[in-house]
Amino acid sequence: MVENNTVPQEVTILADGTSELRVRWSDPAAVALRAFQMSREELMAGMTSGELANPPIGELMNFRVAEAEPGRVVVELTPDQRHQNVIGIVAGGVIGTVLDAAMWIAVQSRVGEGSIVSTTGLNINLLRRVTGETGVLRAVATPLHVGRSAAAAQAQLLDSTDRLYAQATANFIVMGAR
Numbered sequence: 358m359v360e361n362n363t364v365p366q367e368v369t370i371l372a373d374g375t376s377e378l379r380v381r382w383s384d385p386a387a388v389a390l391r392a393f394q395m396s397r398e399e400l401m402a403g404m405t406s407g408e409l410a411n412p413p414i415g416e417l418m419n420f421r422v423a424e425a426e427p428g429r430v431v432v433e434l435t436p437d438q439r440h441q442n443v444i445g446i447v448a449g450g451v452i453g454t455v456l457d458a459a460m461w462i463a464v465q466s467r468v469g470e471g472s473i474v475s476t477t478g479l480n481i482n483l484l485r486r487v488t489g490e491t492g493v494l495r496a497v498a499t500p501l502h503v504g505r506s507a508a509a510a511q512a513q514l515l516d517s518t519d520r521l522y523a524q525a526t527a528n529f530i531v532m533g534a535r
Contacts, residue, residue: 378439380417383410401425401466420455423495427466432459432496434514437489447487452514456481456525459498460510464529467503471533474508478528485522492516506531 367379388410392400403409404422411421418440424431434440434455440447457479464474487494498512508531514523 376438382413382416385412397427397466401427418451418454422462425462425466428463428499430459430463430466430498434494436487436491436494441489445488449483452483452487452523453479453481455496456512456514456523457527459496460512460527463498464500464503464508464510467500468531472531474529474531476527477530479525481523481525483523487522494522
C-alpha cells in the first residue's frame with residue numbers, strides 16, 4: 358500500500374517574518390504503478406480513501422480528491438498564503454491547476470481500461486477573486502465527451518454555498534494501453 362494522501366505539511370514562521378513550508382510526498386512512480394493495477398472503481402475509491410497517495414502537485418498546492426465516481430469528480434482546495442500574489446489574491450494559475458486536475462480525473466474515470474489521458478487545451482474563466490479567507494473551494498468536474506482518441510471536460514470552482522468563482526473547459530488526448 359502507498360502512503361496515505363494526508364501527509365502533514367509543516368509551516369514555520371521565521372524570526373524575520375518570512376514563512377517556510379516543508380512538503381512531503383510519495384514517489385509518484387510507485388503510486389502510478391499501484392493505480393495501474395486497479396480497476397476504475399478501485400482507482401476512484403483509492404483516491405478518496407487515501408489508499409492512493411496524493412500526487413506531488415496536490416501536496417505542494419494543498420488540494421485533494423474529495424469525491425470520485427466515474428463521470429464526476431470533486432477536488433478540494435483550501436487556499437492560503439502560498440497561493441496568493443502580492444496583493445493577496447490567489448493566482449489564476451493555482452485555480453487553473455486545480456480545475457485541470459479535477460477534469461483530468463473525471464475524464465480518466467471514463468476512458469477505456471488500459472488508456473491514459475493528457476491535457477491538450479485548457480480554458481479558464483475567473484469570475485470572482487479568491488483569497489485565503491475564501492475557505493474551502495470545490496472543483497466539480499464532469500466529462501463532456503470521451504472518445505477513443507480525444508475527450509473534453511468542464512469544471513466549476515464553488516465555495517461551500519455553491520457560489521461560482523471560476524469555470525473551465527479542457528481537451529484531452531486519449532492514449533493507448535498503460
